[in-house]
Amino acid sequence: MQIKLKADSEFITEIDMSSDSRMRVPGLVFSPIGDVSRDSNEQALQQVVNVAMMQGIAKASIAMPDFHWGYGFPIGGVAGIRMEDGIISPGGVGYDINCGVSLLSTPINEHDFNARKNDLMDSLLRKIPVGMEKSRLRIREDHIESIIGGGLKIALEDGLAFDGDLSRTEDSGQFRVESTAGVSKMARKRGISFIGTLGSGNHFLEVQRVSEIFEPEIARDFLIHDLGQVMVMIHSGSRGLGHQVALEFMTEIQNHPEKISHPVDRQLDSIPLDSEVGQRYINSMNCSANYANYNRQSMISATREAFSKIFPSTDPEQYRLSYGISHNIAREEIHKVNGENSRLMVHRKGATRAFSADRMGGTAFEKFGHPVIVPGDMGTASYVLVGTEASSELSLGSSCHGAGREMSRKKAGESFNPEEVILEMERRGISLRAKYRSAISTEAPGSYKNIDMVVKSVVGAGIARVVARLTPLGVLKG
């Protein structure tokens, strides 16, 4: 099949509906046509076309500049399904339910950090289990029930959060759960084993310096104050619990008589929200999201402990959460479709919410809009952006979530020598603590798209504004 691309503008590429007669809406990739049409994007582009064929899809099958191939949906994909069609597709959320990124503001500057860099990185590595290391929180079986039902509220009760953390976490860190019964025994068991752990692959904890501030007033609102200020970014998800939930529901739905079959890809099958299995999935997805929030919060708490111990003149309370964002979740939102407000089940998979200020009334971000935290690869830079009104018009209030893979894990593993990657990172003044050599290859900076180009694309398309640029000082990986 020939996919027909046309440039809507310098940074917006449309996939014409004539590409395939089964498309219900066009595709929209927020990236220049020259980048979109590269050979390495071929499979992911086909997935954008496939998503455009889904029942109930409104507006467009959307992909961010960091899009790449995933399970059914591309990673970096956004799809709003009309609530009147009443369906949800687990492939549109993915295996790592509510994977996300939290950004911690610190009172430390880079000189303080560099003077104690080794002690601090060692302390973080002692406090936070990474890779295959198991949980050091001894959560009892009945407590996992509270965590999956209550999310960040339970972390607050457990002394892992401050009051202010809730208003600075997307959805206040709590997803609505009517029943936890859909989270299997196995999922709970895996959840207990790995609560409070970072994970592996692209998950990381990174100590960063503020290297550029583009919008000082907005940056202050996000607790980014000075050049050289140290920030801590934590990227992690719902570990084995979310994985188990995703796996079980994808399998169950494949064999379910009520499933809504996709015309070309079984991985894009959906399930009616008003079915028993649909309700069980929504609840279990939300349970996994709550678990992910508790998990990230426990590592924020460990980071506060490590820093305030190494820098005794500071208190844990001074390490304030800038924002915690979700990038793998489906939730109901209202968006304008053909000029009319429409209730949509918005699936974001490797994409973030990027609402403008007018959609953030009553929250901590009503003045400037929803923060968008965009981690780059471990050797380059990360960005903090803010949502725009144009994102509401164009991208269902969404933006990009990271650099996005350019190379498969397998290919990256074969292409990069870990020793050379470590040397190159050291040459750039970045201290890398990784548990396994393999992760250094598969996560090598060269296996990712260029983060500066990704951000240039979303800013150029108008769906976000750039607030600050952060560069890595120390990286902890699984």
Added chain:
DNA sequence: ATGTTC
């Protein structure tokens, strides 16, 4: 992403 091969 993932007790890294359901």
